[in-house]
Amino acid sequence: MSKLITYVPLSSVERIELRVTNCRKTLSQVKAETKAHYVLNGGMWNPDGTPCPLLKVGGAMLSGTPWRPMGYAWDKGPDIHMTSEYEGAANFIAVTALISSGEPVDKPSYGSAQGGKRGRSAIGLRGGSLALYCSSDGADAATPETLRDELAGLGWASAVMLDGGGSSQCDFGGERITASRKVHNWICVWLKQGGQKPPEQEDKPMSKHTVCLDPGHGPGNVNGSPDGTYKEWEFTWDMAQRIKPLLEAQGVGVVLTKTADNYPSLTERANISNKSKPDCFVSIHTNAYGEGGWSSASGLEIYTSAGPMTAQRNVLASELVNTFHAAGVSLRNEPIKHEMYTVLAKTDAPAALIEYGFHTNKMDTEYLKDSKYRDKLAEATAKGICEFLGVAWQAEPGEDNAKDTPDSWAAEAWQKAKDKGVLDGTRPRDNMTRQELAVVLDRLNLI
Numbered sequence: 001m002s003k004l005i006t007y008v009p010l011s012s013v014e015r016i017e018l019r020v021t022n023c024r025k026t027l028s029q030v031k032a033e034t035k036a037h038y039v040l041n042g043g044m045w046n047p048d049g050t051p052c053p054l055l056k057v058g059g060a061m062l063s064g065t066p067w068r069p070m071g072y073a074w075d076k077g078p079d080i081h082m083t084s085e086y087e088g089a090a091n092f093i094a095v096t097a098l099i100s101s102g103e104p105v106d107k108p109s110y111g112s113a114q115g116g117k118r119g120r121s122a123i124g125l126r127g128g129s130l131a132l133y134c135s136s137d138g139a140d141a142a143t144p145e146t147l148r149d150e151l152a153g154l155g156w157a158s159a160v161m162l163d164g165g166g167s168s169q170c171d172f173g174g175e176r177i178t179a180s181r182k183v184h185n186w187i188c189v190w191l192k193q194g195g196q197k198p199p200e201q202e203d204k205p206m207s208k209h210t211v212c213l214d215p216g217h218g219p220g221n222v223n224g225s226p227d228g229t230y231k232e233w234e235f236t237w238d239m240a241q242r243i244k245p246l247l248e249a250q251g252v253g254v255v256l257t258k259t260a261d262n263y264p265s266l267t268e269r270a271n272i273s274n275k276s277k278p279d280c281f282v283s284i285h286t287n288a289y290g291e292g293g294w295s296s297a298s299g300l301e302i303y304t305s306a307g308p309m310t311a312q313r314n315v316l317a318s319e320l321v322n323t324f325h326a327a328g329v330s331l332r333n334e335p336i337k338h339e340m341y342t343v344l345a346k347t348d349a350p351a352a353l354i355e356y357g358f359h360t361n362k363m364d365t366e367y368l369k370d371s372k373y374r375d376k377l378a379e380a381t382a383k384g385i386c387e388f389l390g391v392a393w394q395a396e397p398g399e400d401n402a403k404d405t406p407d408s409w410a411a412e413a414w415q416k417a418k419d420k421g422v423l424d425g426t427r428p429r430d431n432m433t434r435q436e437l438a439v440v441l442d443r444l445n446l447i
Contacts, residue, residue, distance in 0.1 A: 002119075003135040005154070005220045006172045007263055008038060010128055014192040016077035018042060018057045018091055020185045022049045027169045027178060027186075034188050037265075040132050040170045041121050042185035043095045044113070044163045051185060056092035069109070070097040071160055072123060077189070080130065082158040093187070098148035099124065099159040108144045108161070117141045119168035119177075123187060124151060124159035130189065131156055131220075134170035134177050139292045140222075154220050162187075173265020174342045209389045210253040212273040214283040214343060215240040218263025223286075225365045226293050232359060235368055236284040239356070242378035243284075250382070250391050270346035279389055280316050281347045282381070286368060287355035298361040299332040300324055303353040305344040309336075312350035320352060320384035327380040328410075330357075350388075354381065376410070 019030060031039050043053040054071060055062045071094025074080035082100060086092035096110045118141050124131040133151065135142065142150065144161055151159045162168075169179040217223060217233035224231040237260060244254045255276040257269040264272070273281045289297035302320055304313040317336045325331060344351045356377055357364035367373045386393050406414040406428035417423040422443050432440070441447045 002138050002177065003140040003222055004170060004172050004175050004177055005131070005133050005222065006038065006175075006265070007126060007129040007131050007218075007220060008189060008191070010078045010080070010130055012191050013077045013130060014190045016074055016080060016091070016130070016190075017188045018055065018093060018185055019188055020051075020055075020057055020062065021182070022184065024182060025186075026182050027171060027176070030186050030188070031171050035190075036188035037191045038132060038170075038172050038187075038189035040123065040134060040172075040187045041163055041167050041183045042187050043093055044167075045184035049184065054086065054092060054094040055185060056086055056089070057185075059090045061086075069094040070100055071095070080125070082125065082160075093123075093162075093185075094160060095163065096144060096161040097159070098122065098144065098161050099152055099156050102157045104148050104152045108148060110144055110161070114144065114161070114164065117143050117146075118165040119179075120144075120147045120164045121162040121168045121170065122147060122151060122159050123162060124156040126154070126156045126220075131159070132170065132172060132187075132189075133159075134168055134172075136168055136177050136179065137165060139290075150222075174267035174270075174346075175265055208251065209391060210255060210276060210278040211247055211385055211389075212255045212257065212276055212278040212281045212347075212349065213240045213243060214257040214269050214273070214281065216283055216285040218258060219261055220263065223288065223359070225359045230359050230365050230369055232286050235286055235356075235359075235374075239284050239374060239378060239381075242374060243381050246378060246382035247385060250386055250394060252386065252389065252391060266342035267346060269343050273343075273347045273349060273351075278349050280312075280385065281343070281349045281351040282316075282320075282385065283343050283351070283353040285353060285355050286364075287358045288360045289358055290360055293360070294362055295358065295360045297358050298364045299330045299335075300357055301332040301335050301337055301355050303337050303339050303341060303344065303355070304351065305340055306338050313344075313352060316350045316385075316388045317352045319387040320354065320381065323380045323384035323387060324377075327376055329377065329380060 043051055043055055046052045050064055051062050054069060068084045070082055070084050071092055072080055073083050073086055073089035073092045075090045096108050097105050098108055119136040120142050122133040147161060166179050166181045167183050170177050215236040221233045247254050255278055257272045258264050289295040302317045304317050321335045341353060344353055357368050359365050383393055414428055418425040422440055
């Protein structure tokens with residue numbers, strides 16, 4: 001992961017501190033020592049270890065020559081605000097202001113050491129939330145002006161660019177961007193006790209089975225198609241809203257890890273799942289490949305934390321693969337993979353993460369944007385979960401599940417194929433043999 005953006009409601013913030021380490025601490029060390037919920041690299045520093053932008057910590061001015069740039073001032077944390085008046089505040093940090101009073105800064109002030117295209121970090125305010133941004137060198141590298149425009153487009157009311165390049169690193173509740181460089185100062189954020197309180201759905205529903213659905217990412221996440229027509233976080237939330245009623249119609253209770261407008265960390269999502277003690281955990285995502293442009297990688301795949309394939313997490317993944325295959329969903333050559341992603345490693349229940357397709361593939365993206373295709377994916381997901389739970393799938397009242405009647409999402413295309421003589425109109429849910437495929441291609445004049 002090369003870019004992370006998170007929004008922390010100021011009402012949930014206990015305190016914000018600047019930790020000065022004189023270049024002797026890594027991100028992992030700072031995280032372990034402070035136990036802060038959010039850690040982000042701070043400002044720049046001189047070779048002798050002193051800060052070169054304006055930095056005030058705990059009432060003490062650490063910068064050699066104070067001046068009056070725009071920056072963020074606060075005493076404890078929830079009172080953080082952008083200002084150039086640093087005398088009355090206990091803490092103040094200013095590097096390069098990018099947005100002030102809701103307006104992008106026309107010509108951000110920075111030196112040659114901050115220019116060019118590189119990984120970036122920033123702190124800001126959006127609505128009633130503290131906004132934190134981090135990206136690494138590579139596909140998500142940016143110039144200060146590009147970063148300014150991106151943050152303005154995300155609705156940030158104010159923003160200050162921090163140190164970047166090899167110093168740009170963070171831990172946002174378990175989601176990390178790492179770097180080898182030891183950083184002079186760090187921005188650490190702690191939440192109030194209960195500040196990680198999950199949505200109201202956290203209590204386990206009164207049903208025989210419970211599933212925790214995890215719609216990946218949240219508002220402000222930049223993952224999406226190169227042409228900007230598709231956003232992953234919008235897809236994942238929409239898919240959860242399609243899967244949830246299908247499961248509930250089968251008597252399966254559903255817990256969600258988030259609401260429509262929040263963006264919990266990966267650890268927070270795992271904690272919500274563990275508290276509700278579900279029978280399984282399913283995380284909803286779409287995939288990406290390449291350096292920011294379109295790619296040929298395509299198809300659905302499912303991740304679990306590890307083998308063996310007899311483990312319940314892999315039984316869950318296998319049942320899902322079977323229902324996707326039966327639904328005619330295009331799969332990767334090896335549809336089940338293993339990776340120690342946080343939401344898979346930290347959940348107690350059997351857990352699987354579904355990458356429904358590649359939003360960096362033009363054809364996959366068109367499918368992922370299609371409402372009927374989403375219905376198809378949602379139904380296959382719900383059926384796979386029910387297979388894992390041992391819940392017999394019951395048709396909705398009035399739903400025609402006759403042997404020769406296709407599912408609603410395929411009815412229109414099925415009828416067209418029948419009318420044109422491409423298909424004979426029988427066995428809509430059966431797999432196609434190679435010889436049947438040859439006949440269909442011949443009827444389409446493709447061979």
